Structure formats: structure tokens, C-alpha cells
Amino acid sequence: MHSAPNLETLDTPCLVLDRTRLGRNLERMAKWVGERGVKLRPHMKTAKCVEVARLAAPAFDAPIAVSTLHEAEYFFTAGYRDIFYCVGLGPGKVARAAELTRRGARLVTMVDSVTAAGAVASAVREGARLSVVIEVDCGEHRGGVSLDSPALLSIARTLGPAYSGIATHGGQSYAARTPAETAAVAKAEAGAARQASARLSEAGFPSRIVSIGSSPTAVADEDLTGITEIRAGVYMFWDLFQAGIGACELGDLALSVLTEVIGRPEGRDEFLIDAGAFALSKDLSTAALPLERRADYGWVCDLDGTLLPDLRVARVWQEHGLVVSARPLAPDSFPVGTRVRILPNHACPTASAHPRYQVIDGARTVTAVWSRTSGW
Amino acid sequence: MHSAPNLETLDTPCLVLDRTRLGRNLERMAKWVGERGVKLRPHMKTAKCVEVARLAAPAFDAPIAVSTLHEAEYFFTAGYRDIFYCVGLGPGKVARAAELTRRGARLVTMVDSVTAAGAVASAVREGARLSVVIEVDCGEHRGGVSLDSPALLSIARTLGPAYSGIATHGGQSYAARTPAETAAVAKAEAGAARQASARLSEAGFPSRIVSIGSSPTAVADEDLTGITEIRAGVYMFWDLFQAGIGACELGDLALSVLTEVIGRPEGRDEFLIDAGAFALSKDLSTAALPLERRADYGWVCDLDGTLLPDLRVARVWQEHGLVVSARPLAPDSFPVGTRVRILPNHACPTASAHPRYQVIDGARTVTAVWSRTSGW
Numbered sequence: 001m002h003s004a005p006n007l008e009t010l011d012t013p014c015l016v017l018d019r020t021r022l023g024r025n026l027e028r029m030a031k032w033v034g035e036r037g038v039k040l041r042p043h044m045k046t047a048k049c050v051e052v053a054r055l056a057a058p059a060f061d062a063p064i065a066v067s068t069l070h071e072a073e074y075f076f077t078a079g080y081r082d083i084f085y086c087v088g089l090g091p092g093k094v095a096r097a098a099e100l101t102r103r104g105a106r107l108v109t110m111v112d113s114v115t116a117a118g119a120v121a122s123a124v125r126e127g128a129r130l131s132v133v134i135e136v137d138c139g140e141h142r143g144g145v146s147l148d149s150p151a152l153l154s155i156a157r158t159l160g161p162a163y164s165g166i167a168t169h170g171g172q173s174y175a176a177r178t179p180a181e182t183a184a185v186a187k188a189e190a191g192a193a194r195q196a197s198a199r200l201s202e203a204g205f206p207s208r209i210v211s212i213g214s215s216p217t218a219v220a221d222e223d224l225t226g227i228t229e230i231r232a233g234v235y236m237f238w239d240l241f242q243a244g245i246g247a248c249e250l251g252d253l254a255l256s257v258l259t260e261v262i263g264r265p266e267g268r269d270e271f272l273i274d275a276g277a278f279a280l281s282k283d284l285s286t287a288a289l290p291l292e293r294r295a296d297y298g299w300v301c302d303l304d305g306t307l308l309p310d311l312r313v314a315r316v317w318q319e320h321g322l323v324v325s326a327r328p329l330a331p332d333s334f335p336v337g338t339r340v341r342i343l344p345n346h347a348c349p350t351a352s353a354h355p356r357y358q359v360i361d362g363a364r365t366v367t368a369v370w371s372r373t374s375g376w
Numbered sequence: 377m378h379s380a381p382n383l384e385t386l387d388t389p390c391l392v393l394d395r396t397r398l399g400r401n402l403e404r405m406a407k408w409v410g411e412r413g414v415k416l417r418p419h420m421k422t423a424k425c426v427e428v429a430r431l432a433a434p435a436f437d438a439p440i441a442v443s444t445l446h447e448a449e450y451f452f453t454a455g456y457r458d459i460f461y462c463v464g465l466g467p468g469k470v471a472r473a474a475e476l477t478r479r480g481a482r483l484v485t486m487v488d489s490v491t492a493a494g495a496v497a498s499a500v501r502e503g504a505r506l507s508v509v510i511e512v513d514c515g516e517h518r519g520g521v522s523l524d525s526p527a528l529l530s531i532a533r534t535l536g537p538a539y540s541g542i543a544t545h546g547g548q549s550y551a552a553r554t555p556a557e558t559a560a561v562a563k564a565e566a567g568a569a570r571q572a573s574a575r576l577s578e579a580g581f582p583s584r585i586v587s588i589g590s591s592p593t594a595v596a597d598e599d600l601t602g603i604t605e606i607r608a609g610v611y612m613f614w615d616l617f618q619a620g621i622g623a624c625e626l627g628d629l630a631l632s633v634l635t636e637v638i639g640r641p642e643g644r645d646e647f648l649i650d651a652g653a654f655a656l657s658k659d660l661s662t663a664a665l666p667l668e669r670r671a672d673y674g675w676v677c678d679l680d681g682t683l684l685p686d687l688r689v690a691r692v693w694q695e696h697g698l699v700v701s702a703r704p705l706a707p708d709s710f711p712v713g714t715r716v717r718i719l720p721n722h723a724c725p726t727a728s729a730h731p732r733y734q735v736i737d738g739a740r741t742v743t744a745v746w747s748r749t750s751g752w
Contacts, residue, residue: 011445011468011469011472011752012466012468012469012752013752014752045694045695067694067695068695069387087638087650087695087696088638088639088648088696089638090388090636090637090638090650090712090713091636091712091713092387092388092636092713092715093387093388093636093650096387112639113639113640113712115640115711115712115713116638116712116713119713137641141641142639142648142693142696142698143638143639143641143648143696146642149642151642171693260466260467260468260469261466262463262464262465262466262492262519263464263488263489263518263519264489264491265517265519266522266525266527272464272518272519274463274466274469277659277725278725278728279752281658282657282658282659282725283653283658284658317518317547318421318443318724318725319421319443319444319463320463320464320518320519322518335491336466336467336489336491336492337466337467337468337491337492337495339468348694349653349654349658349694352654352729353728353729353750353751354751355750355751374729374731375729375730375731376387376388376389376390376655
């Protein structure tokens with residue numbers, strides 16, 4: 001008898017996506033953002049998968065966000081039209097972005113310098129239908145123009161008719177450790193967006209798009225007056241870091257890596273698995289959290305997703321992971337061939353190494369296999 | 377006029393491979409190992425690319441090593457036959473490995489437990505042409521049987537006719553900080569291999585394969601009596617970590633990531649590039665080295681590969697990198713649109729995120745584009 005693939009028979013390591021949890025996460029965020037009167041622009045940088053996009057943004061004319069032009073092209077080919085490439089657009093990418101608009105995409109791009117604005121404005125004069133927003137720094141100090149910088153208006157003037165609005169990203173929410181700290185970042189994010197938008201409006205540049213967001217701040221309860229949309233991505237899957245800062249519960253985590261025990265060194269309270277730095281990533285986000293929330297390279301669950309609380313992936317090599325137990329392990333426990341699932345620190349890099357999702361619906365049977373894209 | 381793609385026009389970020397340096401690295405290692413009377417088994421876990429394999433192992437019947445069964449299948453399809461999958465074989469992978477031998481591969485696999493040996497021996501009895509070596513721990517304490525463990529002979533007996541030899545890996549060479557320390561690891565590696573092989577031979581299990589290796593120990597000058605082959609992979613490209621421990625020179629590094637300046641924050645001696653955690657990896661191997669050899673997330677070169685010594689990639693986000701200068705930067709230096717190349721800490725994870733190599737021959741023109749594989 002040929003049985004359906006399941007967690008006991010799949011080739012390992014592989015990426016397992018629990019569609020039941022995914023659906024619950026999507027529904028909760030859509031409801032939350034919808035009730036607050038703004039649009040949700042799901043960020044596809046985590047999932048990079050059309051099937052996930054169709055659940056997060058069911059209509060092809062729904063707004064989505066992407067982190068690379070490759071993603072923009074991939075989701076455009078799949079049917080999406082309103083795509084925000086929300087990383088500062090370098091002059092070297094203008095031609096490729098313009099080409100996508102010639103094929104029919106309504107591409108929103110982002111700049112924070114007169115140089116980049118000049119390059120985009122020039123493409124727009126030559127017929128590219130690129131909308132451009134100005135990136136505003138709301139306190140993360142990564143990219144973006146300061147609120148009080150003269151550059152804000154110089155960039156808008158350089159953009160001319162291509163000017164479409166402003167965007168900011170409270171990425172400093174990842175340094176928040178309590179809901180109150182996250183709420184403060186959400187306030188700074190929305191506040192900076194409103195102020196920048198007001199300054200530009202007074203100067204004759206009204207904003208069609210006022211875009212904010214990060215998954216932690218998206219679920220913080222902040223006044224959204226003047227905001228048109230919220231971007232968020234990792235909320236689809238959540239991860240140990242997000243659970244650690246209180247943005248979600250452990251039971252919300254939709255992503256795990258299925259792995260097999262491939263070594264059980266004699267006399268040591270540890271075992272080797274076939275998921276290492278490549279299958280799990282070397283992300284150590286939770287190392288910045290209080291001791292009880294740290295995961296090293298991942299927490300360990302049984303096949304049904306139940307946490308095995310004494311175990312941690314303590315070391316990784318390219319294709320090996322070392323699971324260490326905080327208590328003595330019975331010599332006959334976790335024999336070679338045992339399968340476990342690893343919860344990741346950070347969903348984005350863990351997913352990025354895998355070519356596909358093995359989809360389950362809360363149980364062990366694989367009910368679908370979804371490809372994901374990567375690269376640039 | 378349509379001109380050939382070059383480092384000034386390629387889409388960024390992308391992975392650049394200098395074929396001149398690659399060729400020199402391959403030639404040097406082949407000569408070194410050949411002169412010592414053993415076979416080189418190039419490890420494809422770093423390159424994962426047929427075109428690189430054809431340079432490192434020009435004959436299809438030459439031995440190669442791989443880190444996943446997916447790689448084994450990929451290189452078998454390309455024409456290679458003698459393939460060593462040198463990660464401990466879990467029972468869940470035996471059927472897939474056996475299938476590859478039915479298609480004609482001479483697959484060498486590795487076990488370090490009676491459980492895994494039993495699963496492989498059973499497949500061999502059913503007709504799979506799998507050679508099996510026993511993994512011996514030479515001091516790294518990752519996988520492998522201890523030299524004095526009774527398991528060594530139990531595993532050989534379980535394997536029976538499938539027993540083909542032993543393998544060890546001096547991975548602790550990565551913790552060596554001087555050529556003398558690396559030489560000590562090389563000595564331990566070859567010594568453990570010889571002792572294990574002798575013990576097994578005395579018990580009636582002669583070894584056809586006695587396989588050792590890591591890139592640093594491969595170039596250490598150790599007595600190789602009794603050794604049949606050396607495995608090494610990262611020597612093809614080298615990286616900042618390997619240069620930092622003295623295994624190569626900075627001028628040997630064949631891999632870099634081409635990136636564009638996408639942000640130049642006002643009043644800060646730093647700039648943003650479009651190569652972040654995904655394009656560079658979050659590997660921080662050089663953080664364990666003395667201060668002057670640390671690279672944070674990478675050292676910065678101009679387009680011709682000349683090091684810009686004051687600059688470091690100090691922070692990364694998914695698609696952003698922050699380059700920080702140790703000295704004040706002239707306000708008009710590195711404007712948005714400038715291109716630089718980043719030397720990676722660790723070639724393997726940096727390469728792994730990229731779908732292809734843009735091949736240059738010491739200059740700026742791209743002379744070939746080579747695909748690479750990934751996943752499991």
C-alpha cells in the first residue's frame with residue numbers, strides 16, 4: 001500500500017509548514033489591521049511563496065511588499081500587481097524596476113537620497129510607471145531621511161510627479177523586550193510617518209501612501225490616524241525570537257525543520273542531527289533575550305510539535321547540528337534514526353535555505369508541497 | 377553597442393568567482409597532495425557546481441566528496457561516479473543512497489553506530505552497492521567512534537562485506553591559530569586514521585579507504601603513511617577565516633559579493649549596501665581571531681579586488697549591510713550607486729545563498745555564468 005508522505009518518511013532535513021497555524025496567524029493579523037481602518041500590505045520576504053501569498057493576500061490586486069526585485073518579478077509573474085519593493089532603490093536597479101512596470105506592474109519603490117531620486121525621476125520621465133516613496137528614519141538609524149533634514153523636501157522636488165508618499169520601518173522594535181517598549185516604537189513609527197507626511201503636504205507634496213510597519217509594531221495598539229498601510233511579514237510564521245519578545249505565543253509558530261538523529265556519541269548527553277547551519281541558519285537572535293528564552297540554534301520538539309524542554313541545538317556545522325540536553329539522557333533515548341522538529345530563532349533565514357515547504361495541517365501527514373523562491 | 381556583462385553593470389548583489397585565483401588554488405592543492413602519494417578527494421560542499429568540479433576533479437572517475445545526498449545525485453547526474461557522502465548516514469537515508477547505486481554510482485557512505493551500520497548492511501544484502509567507512513573521532517568530538525571504543529569492531533562486524541575503511545576529519549583545525557597548532561591537528565588526524573585502520577586490520581577488516589582531511593590540515597606537512605586520500609573543499613575559494621588562521625593568503629580568496637551602495641546617511645561615517653545577511657550570511661567566524669584579523673560580516677574591496685582597509689561590514693539585516701569606516705569618510709565618497717566587493721568570513725554559507733557564480737578572470741568582465749545547486 002502506498003501511503004501519503006508524512007513526517008516519519010520525508011527526506012530530512014526539510015522545512016515543515018503548519019497550515020493550521022499559518023491560517024490562524026494570517027486571520028488574526030488581517031482582522032487586527034482591518035479593524036483599525038488601514039490596509040495590510042503583507043511582506044513576502046519571509047515566505048517567498050505564491051501559495052502563502054494567496055492566503056495572506058487572496059486578491060491579485062491586493063498590496064504586497066517584497067525585499068528584492070527578484071521577488072517582485074516572481075510575484076508579478078504569479079499575478080500580483082501592487083508590489084512595494086521596500087529596500088532603498090539603488091541607481092543600478094532602476095532599469096530593472098522600470099522594466100517590470102512596462103510589463104504591467106504597479107511597482108512602488110523607495111529612496112532616501114537625491115541621487116537615487118534623480119535616477120528614478122529620470123526613468124519616470126522616460127515612461128516608467130514607478131511610484132516612489134521617501135524612506136523616513138523613525139529611530140532605527142538604518143536607512144531613511146531624518147525628519148528634520150532638508151533632504152526630505154529636496155528629494156520630493158527631485159522626484160516631482162513620481163512622488164507618492166513616505167514609508168518608515170520601526171526595526172528598533174526588535175530591540176524591545178516588553179509590550180510597553182514595543183508600543184513606544186509603534187508610537188515613534190506612526191508619529192514620524194505623520195510628521196513627515198505633514199511636512200511634505202505643506203510643501204505641496206500630498207502623500208497617497210503613508211506606509212509603516214514591522215510585525216511587532218503591527219500588533220501594538222497605536223493611533224493610526226494618517227497612516228494608509230501597515231507592512232508585516234514574519235507574523236505569517238512567527239518564530240522563537242518573536243515569541244521571546246512577546247509578539248506571539250509559542251503555539252503560533254508555524255515553521256519547523258524536520259531532522260533525523262544521525263549520531264549518538266557514547267557517554268555524552270547529546271546527539272547529532274542532520275540539520276546544521278544550512279538547514280537552521282546561524283541566526284542567534286534569541287541570544288539577546290533573557291536566559292530562559294534563549295534557544296541557541298533552536299528548540300527541539302517531537303514529531304507532533306510538543307516541546308522537549310531540556311533540549312537545545314547548541315552547535316551547528318554545515319550539515320550537522322548538536323542537540324545538548326540539560327539533564328542526563330537515558331542511554332537508549334533518541335537512538336540514531338529518531339526524528340525531531342526544530343523551532344527556529346528567526347523564520348526568515350531558516351526558510352531561505354529551503355527550496356520548498358512540506359505542508360501539514362496540524363498532524364503528521366503532508367497535505368501539500370509548496371515551492372519557494374530565493375536569490376536576487 | 378552591446379557590451380559583455382561586467383562588474384559595473386551586473387545586477388547586485390551577486391556572487392563573483394575569480395577563475396584565475398580558483399585555478400591557482402586548485403593547482404597548488406593538487407600538486408601538494410599528489411606529491412605526497414595520496415589521492416585528493418575534492419569536497420564539493422563549498423562550490424556545489426559542476427563547472428568548478430570539472431576543474432577540481434577533471435576526470436569523471438576521479439573521487440569527489442559531498443555533504444548531502446542531493447549533491448551526490450547532482451554530481452552523479454553530471455557524470456561523476458566515485459562519490460563519498462561524508463556526513464553520518466542516518467537510517468532514513470539508506471534507501472535513497474541505495475537507489476543512487478542502482479543507477480550506477482559507486483557511493484561511499486559513513487556510519488558511527490551499530491544501528492546505522494545495521495541499516496546499511498541490510499540494504500547491501502538486498503543488492504545495494506554501497507561502500508561503508510566507519511567514522512573515527514580524531515579529537516573534534518563531533519561525530520565518530522573513539523579509537524578505544526569496542527563499537528569500532530562491533531560496527532565492522534555488523535557491516536560485514538560492506539566494510540570499506542575508515543574516515544576521520546580534523547575539524548578542530550578551525551580552532552588552531554598558528555601553523556604549529558594546525559600541524560598538531562594534522563598529526564592527530566593521520567595518527568587516529570592509522571591506529572583505527574590497524575585495529576580493524578588485525579581483527580580481519582582490511583581498509584581499502586583511509587580518508588582524512590580538512591582544508592587547513594590538508595596543507596600541513598604531516599606523514600601520510602597508511603592514508604589513501606585527503607578530503608578538502610574550502611581550499612578552492614578560501615576565505616577570510618582561512619586567511620586569518622594562516623591556511624592561505626588574502627590574495628588567494630576567489631570569492632566575493634558584488635554590491636551597490638544604496639544609502640549614505642548624512643553625517644555618519646558609514647554607508648548602506650544591498651548585500652545583507654542573505655547575500656553575505658551571518659557567519660562571524662573571524663570574530664574568534666585576533667583583533668586585526670576580524671572582519672565583522674566582511675572586508676570591503678574596490679571593483680578590482682583591492683582591499684579598502686578602513687571599512688568593515690559592521691551590521692547586517694536581511695537585505696541591507698552597513699559598512700562602517702574606522703576613519704572619517706569624505707562626504708562625497710562612496711555616493712549612492714558606488715559598487716564594492718565584499719570578502720566573506722566563510723565561503724560555504726556565503727556561496728550557499730546564491731543561485732550562480734559570475735565568473736571573472738582577474739578583470740571586471742564576466743566571462744562565464746555557472747549555476748550552483750543547494751538544498752537537500
